[in-house]
Amino acid sequence: xxxxxxxxxxxxxxxxxxxxxxxxxxxxxxxxxxxxxxxxxxxxxxxxxxxxxxxxxxxxxxxxxxxxxxxxxxxxxxxxxxxxxxxxxxxxxxxxxxxxxxxxxxxxxxxxxxxxxxxxxxxxxxxxxxxxxxxxxxxxxxxxxxxxxxxxxxxxxxxxxxxxxxxxxxxxxxxxxxxxxxxxxxxxxxxxxxxxxxxxxxxxxxxxxxxxxxxxxxxxxxxxxxxxxxxxxxxxxxxxxxxxxxxxxxxxxxxxxxxxxxxxxxxxxxxxxxxxxxxxxxxxxxxxxxxxxxxxxxxxxxxxxxxxxxx
Numbered sequence: 001x002x003x004x005x006x007x008x009x010x011x012x013x014x015x016x017x018x019x020x021x022x023x024x025x026x027x028x029x030x031x032x033x034x035x036x037x038x039x040x041x042x043x044x045x046x047x048x049x050x051x052x053x054x055x056x057x058x059x060x061x062x063x064x065x066x067x068x069x070x071x072x073x074x075x076x077x078x079x080x081x082x083x084x085x086x087x088x089x090x091x092x093x094x095x096x097x098x099x100x101x102x103x104x105x106x107x108x109x110x111x112x113x114x115x116x117x118x119x120x121x122x123x124x125x126x127x128x129x130x131x132x133x134x135x136x137x138x139x140x141x142x143x144x145x146x147x148x149x150x151x152x153x154x155x156x157x158x159x160x161x162x163x164x165x166x167x168x169x170x171x172x173x174x175x176x177x178x179x180x181x182x183x184x185x186x187x188x189x190x191x192x193x194x195x196x197x198x199x200x201x202x203x204x205x206x207x208x209x210x211x212x213x214x215x216x217x218x219x220x221x222x223x224x225x226x227x228x229x230x231x232x233x234x235x236x237x238x239x240x241x242x243x244x245x246x247x248x249x250x251x252x253x254x255x256x257x258x259x260x261x262x263x264x265x266x267x268x269x270x271x272x273x274x275x276x277x278x279x280x281x282x283x284x285x286x287x288x289x290x291x292x293x294x295x296x297x298x299x300x301x302x303x304x305x306x307x308x309x310x311x
Contacts, residue, residue, distance in 0.1 A: 013248055017246055018267075020237060021242055022268020023268065025088070025100050026272045027238060028040060030227060034219040039218070042202075042203045043231045043235060045085060045239070047240070048236070055185060056189045064190060069177075070190065076169050076191065077194040079166070080195070083161075084162040087162030091156070094152040094154060094158070095155035101268075102159070102269070102285065102289045107167055108167075108299055109131055109135030111167035116128065131299035134295035138291030142288035143156050143157075184247060
């Protein structure tokens with residue numbers, strides 16, 4: 001599969017990656033028609049783990065063998081799989097898929113913020129400070145706490161938590177695995193494998209607290225086939241295959257250009273939410289989204305000589 005993808009122009013894979021990840025918010029909304037948020041998060045990680053493990057086996061990619069590396073990957077995995085995948089789908093029980101997609105736009109700014117806090121080598125510069133402040137301003141504009149027209153504050157806050165979680169996860173990945181080599185597809189495969197038990201424990205615990213079976217149907221039973229198809233696509237394509245595309249883009253043009261896909265994901269999420277689900281956004285949400293995305297672009301403009309890989 002990797003050799004076949006290498007013949008595809010990186011621009012096509014970059015656009016495909018933005019569409020796939022942007023579509024994940026629509027797929028989560030469809031899954032909620034018949035499944036509980038914890039069921040969706042658990043199935044997403046489990047299906048992605050199976051997909052990536054099969055691809056790793058097909059490409060003869062070796063997974064880590066030592067327990068220490070797996071332990072460090074598990075810490076990163078909590079912030080890169082279990083927490084954000086759960087947060088976004090829980091958020092969508094209270095807000096639209098478009099608004100949840102806007103919450104994801106905070107990821108580049110959150111990455112810079114947590115890098116300043118967790119990485120001694122990172123220094124606060126005027127540009128980084130401006131980006132963080134702009135990003136926070138954009139979040140406030142989207143949330144509109146002064147008006148009734150804005151999204152549910154708790155729901156949007158949970159979505160922002162999901163986006164910020166990626167920032168924590170990638171920063172921890174740089175710090176904890178700086179001297180540990182986990183090449184190629186082995187990295188996302190290990191993240192999904194370690195994330196699945198966390199999601200499964202959360203699912204069982206949540207179901208025991210609320211008093212329902214982890215395999216029960218939530219919502220309309222007639223919607224179950226569509227919901228399951230959406231979650232299968234979310235795990236296999238939206239999470240599994242997407243990581244393969246990301247690595248191919250990184251290999252072709254480097255991590256800096258690859259990371260710019262983050263700016264297009266909210267645009268795709270909003271477009272699909274409006275066109276497919278008939279969702280609406282107010283003018284302040286649109287302005288706030290532009291501010292947050294602009295902050296991400298500002299902080300992503302780094303000299304080529306200082307670029308470091310995210311993965």
